Amino acid sequence: MKNKILVIILCIVFIGILFGTQQFLNQQAKPDSVIKEENMKVLEVMSNQFEEEVLKSEKTVLVDFYADWCGPCKMLSPIIDEIASENSDIKVCRINIDANQDLAIQYEVMSIPTLVVIKNGTEVNRAVGVLPKNEIVDMLK
Numbered sequence: 001m002k003n004k005i006l007v008i009i010l011c012i013v014f015i016g017i018l019f020g021t022q023q024f025l026n027q028q029a030k031p032d033s034v035i036k037e038e039n040m041k042v043l044e045v046m047s048n049q050f051e052e053e054v055l056k057s058e059k060t061v062l063v064d065f066y067a068d069w070c071g072p073c074k075m076l077s078p079i080i081d082e083i084a085s086e087n088s089d090i091k092v093c094r095i096n097i098d099a100n101q102d103l104a105i106q107y108e109v110m111s112i113p114t115l116v117v118i119k120n121g122t123e124v125n126r127a128v129g130v131l132p133k134n135e136i137v138d139m140l141k
Contacts, residue, residue, distance in 0.1 A: 041081070041085045042064075042081055042093070042094055043091070043092070043093045043094070044093070044094045044096065045093045045094070045095055045100075046099065046100060047100045047103050050103055053091075054091075054118055055121040056121065057118075059090055060091070060117065060118070060119045060140055061090065061092070061117070061118045062080070062084075062090055062091070062115060062139075062140060063094075063095060063107075063115065063116040063117075063118060064076070064077075064080050064113060064115055065103075065109045065112055065113065065116065066095070066096060066113050067096060067097050067098050067112055068098070070112050070113065072113055072129065072130045073112055076113045076131070079130075079131075079132075079133050079136065080092060080094070080136075083133065083137060087140070090140055097109060097112060111129070112128075113128070113129065113130065114126065114128050115131070115136060115139065125139045125140075127139060
């Protein structure tokens, strides 16, 4: 009888922990419908903002297609942030493929991270995977 009560109590505690974790994660989630500026240089762009922020940009745009769950994307992120903060003559955007599947399909993103360089609304360069900073900067030339 004591074992059954102990199991019930442990189940209740476990469910409470799961519920509390879910509530915390929901509070930390990013809004889907807003441009978010990260590190004051990298814009997270949604599908409905892509034309204005990327295609109509007067600057060369480096687009980072990524996902929050992607390990290589997390490795590349600080490099992208550094490039954005050091180069005021370009615009750097991130596009979450989970939230913007239409753009991932349109740009034929088959693996992530995928970096796309867009000038005057046209793709001029592309790379897949984690690259060193100098190779990414060379893509922008």
